[in-house]
Amino acid sequence: MRNLLMKVSYDGTHYNGFQTQPDGRTIQDIIEKAIAGLSGETLKITASGRTDAGVHARSQVFNFYSDSPIPPERWCSALNSRLPEDIVVTDAQEVPLDFHSRREAKRKTYRYTINSNQFPDLFNRRYQFHHHGRLDMQAMEEGLKHLLGTHDYTSFASRRSTKPSHIRTIYSAWMEVDTSMCRTGNTRDQGVLHTYLTGSGFLQHMVRIIMGTLVEVGEGKRTPDSVRTILEARNRAAAGPTAVSKGLMLWDVEYDELSLIRPQTDF
Missing domain, CATH: 3.30.70.660 (Pseudouridine synthase I, catalytic domain, C-terminal subdomain)
Structure with missing residues (x-):
């Protein structure tokens, strides 16, 4: 089990914010779907904070736990090939298991x-x-x-x-x-x-x-x-x-x- 930290940029124009909502398409939903397509894992990511509908991000941070053997340096390109053009993962690294992107900010x-x-x-x-x-x-x-x-x-x-x-x-x-x-x-x-x-x-x-x-x-x-x-x-x-x-x-x-x-x- 590894704890992976990633940074993502996105154009929030067509999204109902970052955090999963019961009635809207969100950045979190799209990223989690891309991870599932890449590693086969159904999981929840933890972000440094939420952004509202229509708000953008130059450097949002999130982390998640993964059993995938994919090395950190391969994650960005692999995920970006599965993400729409208005969401781009720009960095990935392994961090301590107790790291939490919101609490540690x-x-x-x-x-x-x-x-x-x-x-x-x-x-x-x-x-x-x-x-x-x-x-x-x-x-x-x-x-x-x-x-x-x-x-x-x-x-x-x-x-x-x-x-x-x-x-x-x-x-x-x-x-x-x-x-x-x-x-x-x-x-x-x-x-x-x-x-x-x-x-x-x-x-x-x-x-x-x-x-x-x-x-x-x-x-x-x-x-x-x-x-x-x-x-x-x-x-x-x-x-x-x-x-x-x-x-x-x-x-x-x-x-x-x-x-x-x-x-x-x-x-």
């Missing part, structure tokens, strides 16, 4: 993308929220700073959240603007705004509610300092709307390197 980074040019980008429309009006990006960045640290993020959690505690830590948060698609001489185009948040973990819809609130700051409907007031309210009704899912991407999941090292067995 130390940090997660999400990226949310807003296209603030006048017109949407036809070729990236699946991965960007297009905002047709001008945004005060400096005000948004100032508001974002109020979310750093360890707080109760109830105001930025879905009302359906079942977590016993809404206390989380956001270690870093920053914005980057890509102006490469701005039209020359056009003063209406503002560029593509990428917002990154790295934290100990995130609540259901947390990043999307944060972004929906920051968009209202950018529109002038809220002040940057109001983000702190919203946080302190611990009330979902105090925050802005939940931003559309297609702009969100699970960017990275980090682990303590020691937890990934498989002990050597002496014979």
